[in-house]
Amino acid sequence: MSGTALRDLNTLPASERKSEGSSKGNFTKPFNENINENVDNRQKKNPTSLPSSAINDSEVANAEAEVGVSEVEYIESENLNDLEDVDTRLSTLLVGLDSKDWVLVCEALNNVRRLSIFHRDAMFDKLGNIILLVVKSLKNPRSAVCKTAIMTAEDIFKAYGDHVIDSVDPLLGQLLLKSSQDKRFVCEAAEKALIAMTTYVSPMLLLPKLQPYLKHKNPKVRAKSSKCFCRCMPRLGLEGIKGYGIDKLIHVAAAQLSDQLPESREAARKLLLELQTVYEKVHIFPPAAESEHPEMDSWEHFCQSNLSPLNAQAVLRVTSITREGLLVGS
Incomplete structure (x- = not known):
């Protein structure tokens, strides 16, 4: 890593140096140096071990697990400072x-976050390539x-809203995957980014992008x-x-109602x-009073007309039980 990169990292403002839980790659020691030290120590104990050039992917992953997260600070958006240059x-x-x-990638990602917050228009022309x-x-x-990339995606959603829609497909797919994995701190960050997406991107544009992932x-x-x-x-x-289209949406909800995970069923x-x-x-309310066949306007009839008998039964059971529970609770 170049001396310039180290100087850039070491001159971070004090307000951006937080303990674990903020977002910027402020590193006490380059990752590769830690790997080499770990390998050297193993070689001293075991001279017959392979040289550092023969480190395989699993050794790199193990070394990262030892030093990775503890070396990084993640700065929340509200604590990021503007760029001077x-x-x-x-x-x-x-x-x-x-x-x-x-x-350097982490540094660049945090610069994307700063530019999104403080210089939204200046970065707009590069947005597609950046995403x-x-x-x-x-x-x-x-x-x-x-x-850091997940936190960057969250700030991009907040800054650009509907302007990301043409580039959102690969971003959405990765965020859904990251929010589904076992690493809690990654999962929670991805959840926040997805909440930002559904908050700042128009639902009419977003729903067609989400629908394939329901299957x-x-x-x-x-x-x-x-x-x-x-x-x-x-x-x-x-x-x-x-x-x-309520008829389209009820098909989506009915399909999710029988899904494997409780999270899907609750959303449905x-x-x-x-x-x-x-x-x-x-x-x-009030058209039924003027209708010659008010029963044709009922929710029950709508479900039975648009869904298979089994799906209609499941939907009516859920909505009637929940509605009765709400009435009792009130």
């Missing part, structure tokens, strides 16, 4: 994101790079996408749900209640 940082941003030096490189970092096996082979990915899908409903609103129940409320506002 914006033009210089912009001109070297793509090179830094595509670097083979993971320390592709953020996706590359999301796939990085080093947890430090991966989590993903990984049940955890299906569950996370179900939660995202459900979170979009309040922002979609009555007119938005009507425009998207919430979605069904939202759809029932909207349907009754549109078709029953």
